[in-house]
Structures are given as structure tokens and as C-alpha cells.
Amino acid sequence: MxxxxxxxxxxxxxxxxxxxxxxxxxxxxxxxxxxxxxxxxxxxxxxxxxxxxxxxxxxxxxxxxxxxxxxxxxxxxxxxxxxxxxxxxxxxxxxxxxxxxxxxxxxxxxxxxxxxxxxxxxxxxxxxxxxxxxxxxxGVARSGNSAWLKDKQQIDGVERSYSVNVQRAKAPGELDKVRIFEFDAQGSLMSRTEAASAKVEPNGVWRLSDVLQTRWQVSANSTPQVSELKLPTLDWPSGLTINVISAALLPAKTMSTAELYRYTQHLSAQEQSxxxxxxxxxxxxxxxxxxxxxxxxxxxxxxxxxxxxxxxxxxxxxxxxxxxxxxxxxxxxxxxxxxxxxxxxxxxxxxxxxxxxxxxxxxxxxxxx
Structure with a gap:
């Protein structure tokens, strides 16, 4: 035989x-x-x-x-x-x-x-x-368009949700034209942060460069107060890792079976389809x-x-x-x-x-x- x-x-x-x-x-x-x-x-x-x-x-x-x-x-x-x-x-x-x-x-x-x-x-x-x-x-953009991601954080015992828009990635962990929208627990927009570029550190912190931050605050008489702040750099702690960002920006064929599984778990945890x-x-x-x-x-x-x-x-x-x-x-x-x-x-x-x-x-x- x-x-x-x-x-x-x-x-x-x-x-x-x-x-x-x-x-x-x-x-x-x-x-x-x-x-x-x-x-x-x-x-x-x-x-x-x-x-x-x-x-x-x-x-x-x-x-x-x-x-x-x-x-x-x-x-x-x-x-x-x-x-x-x-x-x-x-x-x-x-x-x-x-x-x-x-x-x-x-x-x-x-x-x-x-x-x-x-x-x-x-x-x-x-x-x-x-x-x-x-x-x-x-730069690399997903199908010619920007990618949207979601994140949730607990700040001083209060839940904050974030919608993050990334225009493109130049290299692993290096992003161009980032926008971060912060919402409170009721879904009201609290702030918008725009950065010309960002670098994602291994510990999950996003180092934003050339930042314009806009905040909306509601006073006692319910009149919204708008303030703008320009910063050369800003560190934003996030649960969005380099792998998650790459999965959102790059085609699925660039991901292994384990990476696809982790990304689906992230989407489910953030209540995304x-x-x-x-x-x-x-x-x-x-x-x-x-x-x-x-x-x-x-x-x-x-x-x-x-x-x-x-x-x-x-x-x-x-x-x-x-x-x-x-x-x-x-x-x-x-x-x-x-x-x-x-x-x-x-x-x-x-x-x-x-x-x-x-x-x-x-x-x-x-x-x-």
C-alpha cells in the first residue's frame, strides 16, 4: 500500500x-x-x-x-x-x-x-x-472612504461614548485627519476633537497633533456655550488598538482568522453590526x-x-x-x-x-x- x-x-x-x-x-x-x-x-x-x-x-x-x-x-x-x-x-x-x-x-x-x-x-x-x-x-483609505469606529469609556464613574472618524492610515499606528465626537450617557454631543494626524501608542493612547477641540456646555438657563481650544498635541486614552483600526481601514483579506474573531467581538461589544x-x-x-x-x-x-x-x-x-x-x-x-x-x-x-x-x-x- x-x-x-x-x-x-x-x-x-x-x-x-x-x-x-x-x-x-x-x-x-x-x-x-x-x-x-x-x-x-x-x-x-x-x-x-x-x-x-x-x-x-x-x-x-x-x-x-x-x-x-x-x-x-x-x-x-x-x-x-x-x-x-x-x-x-x-x-x-x-x-x-x-x-x-x-x-x-x-x-x-x-x-x-x-x-x-x-x-x-x-x-x-x-x-x-x-x-x-x-x-x-x-495613504490607505477603506474603499476610498474614511472609517468610523466606536469606543466607550468610564470617566469619573460616568460612561462616555465616542464616535471616531479616521480618514486614512499612512503606516501602522499613524493616522491622518482624525475626528473624535464625545457623547454623554443620554447621547448628547459634548465635544468634537479634530486632529491633523495621530499616532497610536502600544498602550492604547492616541497622541493627537495639531488639535482643534470644540466643547458644548449647557448652562443653567439651557443656553449652550461653545468654546474652542487649539493645542499642538493632545493625548487621548482609548480602547481602540492598532489591530482594530487596521481592521476597519484595511480589507478583511489582510486579517487572520483570530484577528477577524477579535474584531467581530469588538463590534458586538460596541453594539455595531x-x-x-x-x-x-x-x-x-x-x-x-x-x-x-x-x-x-x-x-x-x-x-x-x-x-x-x-x-x-x-x-x-x-x-x-x-x-x-x-x-x-x-x-x-x-x-x-x-x-x-x-x-x-x-x-x-x-x-x-x-x-x-x-x-x-x-x-x-x-x-x-
Whole structure:
């Protein structure tokens, strides 16, 4: 059985690696052209565009790897079926259960690789790309707009709530154009603080620069008194950490599963809608297991007769299956957000549907073909 395992794993791994390299080469070219067009308008050379495109590749690897596993596995198993290698293996004692267990072990290895790249490698490279792009273009803003955050504090036993607007981030912990609105327990606006820039210290203190602070006070005759104060610097203690600010300003793909979880907890604690990030968290948590689904979808192709369509037709079918899985996964996320469905169910449903289809097809082929 060790020989059979080595034969299957070596053949499938080679095919998956070839498909991954082909996909990454295509996406690198597309990213390079996009970055060259974007940075060229600012007089930035092709070298920076090439480097930014390279930093995007781990993220593409994470997104494309399950589809590459599907296409590579289908190609390998279909080729073995067409050359009668898989038939010989079956004759030699490779039953359906043993074949399924062998490929499941390989799929778990693929899932572990997907998790490591998605949680540790890709977010680091994505952050570097965003920071490099910020230095070249003058800052990073979320989808071209500012980000809003909320914070609550107890001051002398009285609860204060804050709405914080950040225009953009130049680097980790360095913010541009910050506005802080302070409200009392009844929701009345007490003060507005505007700063040209801010630096978030590791202890949570925001060091504001070039500050204009406006305060509203209600006197005994209910006439509001307005006062303005200009300060060169001002320290504002806050519970908003660098990670929370980065999560608000940067795309969700730059966050690991643990960071997404912490950010959803922060949103829930501040009574903000966390549905979108909840769905992102569960999708990221379940995504590595898509490799199991992809290998299960590929296994029935090994039991098709060699004359039941050529390898190219089967590979094309695998590509269509992969595309349909991605479309259903994205569609489920949008529908779940619109309908308010349970986030973990939204994230798990596409994989469960395709896993059921693959196991049903596998069982039918083993029994009747």
C-alpha cells in the first residue's frame, strides 16, 4: 500500500503544483498590468509595480489553491483512468474505501497548507502591499472612504461614548485627519476633537497633533456655550488598538482568522453590526476544508470509463465545478448578509452541498459502473 500511496500522491501533487503555477503566473501578469497603470499615473516605475504584484501572490494562492486541487486531482485521476493505471490498482486491491481514505489524508495536508498560507503568510504579505501602496500613493483609505469606529469609556464613574472618524492610515499606528465626537450617557454631543494626524501608542493612547477641540456646555438657563481650544498635541486614552483600526481601514483579506474573531467581538461589544465580519470569519475558518470537498469531487472521475470523454473534457468539467463552487460561496455570503442568516451556516452550506454531490456521485459510480 505504501507503493500505491506514493504513486497517487506523487502524481496528484505534480498536477496540482503545475495548475497552481499556471494560475499564479496568469494572476501575476494581470496584477502587474493593473499596478503599472495605477502607479504609472503618479510617475512610479515598473519595479515597484512588479514588487507590489509579487506581494499579492500569497493571497491569490490562498484563494485559488482549492480550485487548483480540484483541477489537478481531476487531471491526474482521469489520466490514470484513461491509461488503465487506476483499473490495475483496483484489481490489485485498492477498494473504494481505501481510495477515499488515501485521498482524504492527502486532502487534509492540502487543507493544512491552505490554513497556514491564509492565516500567517497571505495577511503579512497583504499588509506589506497595503503599506507600500500607502507610502507610494499617500495613504490607505477603506474603499476610498474614511472609517468610523466606536469606543466607550468610564470617566469619573460616568460612561462616555465616542464616535471616531479616521480618514486614512499612512503606516501602522499613524493616522491622518482624525475626528473624535464625545457623547454623554443620554447621547448628547459634548465635544468634537479634530486632529491633523495621530499616532497610536502600544498602550492604547492616541497622541493627537495639531488639535482643534470644540466643547458644548449647557448652562443653567439651557443656553449652550461653545468654546474652542487649539493645542499642538493632545493625548487621548482609548480602547481602540492598532489591530482594530487596521481592521476597519484595511480589507478583511489582510486579517487572520483570530484577528477577524477579535474584531467581530469588538463590534458586538460596541453594539455595531458584526454580521459581515462574522460571515467573513466563518468563511475563513471553513475555507481550508474546501480542499477536502475538491478532492472528493475529483475522485469520481477515476471511476469513469476511459472512453467516457477525453481528459480535456474532464478537466473542463472540473474548471466549471470549481467556478460554480466559488460563485455559490460568494452568493451565499451576500444572501446571508442581506437576509441575516446564521453566519456559520452561510459559510458551511456551499461546502456541504458539494461534498454531498461528490459522495453521491462516487457511491453511484462504484455501485453501478
Amino acid at each position: 505504501r507503493t500505491v500511496r506514493s504513486l497517487l500522491y506523487r502524481d496528484i501533487l505534480g498536477s496540482v503544483l503545475f495548475v497552481v503555477l499556471a494560475f499564479l503566473s496568469l494572476f501575476y501578469f494581470i496584477d502587474f498590468v493593473d499596478e503599472l497603470d495605477r502607479l504609472g499615473r503618479r510617475g512610479i516605475g515598473a519595479g515597484q509595480a512588479a514588487w507590489l504584484s509579487l506581494l499579492e501572490q500569497p493571497g491569490h494562492f490562498y484563494e485559488l489553491f482549492p480550485i487548483a486541487v480540484l483541477i489537478g486531482s481531476i487531471y491526474s485521476l482521469a489520466r490514470m483512468a484513461q491509461s488503465s493505471e487506476f483499473t490495475i490498482l483496483r484489481t490489485g486491491g485498492l477498494g473504494p474505501g481505501r481510495a477515499l481514505s488515501l485521498l482524504t489524508t492527502l486532502a487534509l495536508g492540502f487543507a493544512a497548507l491552505t490554513f497556514v498560507v491564509g492565516d500567517y503568510v497571505a495577511p503579512q504579505f497583504e499588509r506589506q502591499a497595503e503599506q507600500q501602496r500607502a507610502r507610494l500613493t499617500g 458584526a454580521q459581515q465580519h462574522d460571515i467573513q470569519f466563518w468563511r475563513k475558518a471553513f475555507y481550508p476544508f474546501a480542499c477536502l470537498v475538491m478532492v472528493a469531487l475529483a475522485l469520481p472521475f477515476a471511476y469513469l470509463h476511459g472512453r467516457a470523454g477525453g481528459i480535456s473534457l474532464k478537466v473542463f468539467g472540473g474548471i466549471m465545478l470549481g467556478i460554480s463552487f466559488v460563485l455559490l460561496n460568494n452568493l451565499a455570503g451576500h444572501l446571508g448578509l442581506l437576509k441575516g442568516w446564521t453566519p456559520w451556516a452561510v459559510a458551511a452550506t456551499p461546502s456541504l452541498i458539494y461534498l454531498g454531490i461528490s459522495l453521491a456521485a462516487f457511491g453511484w459510480l462504484v455501485r453501478y459502473r
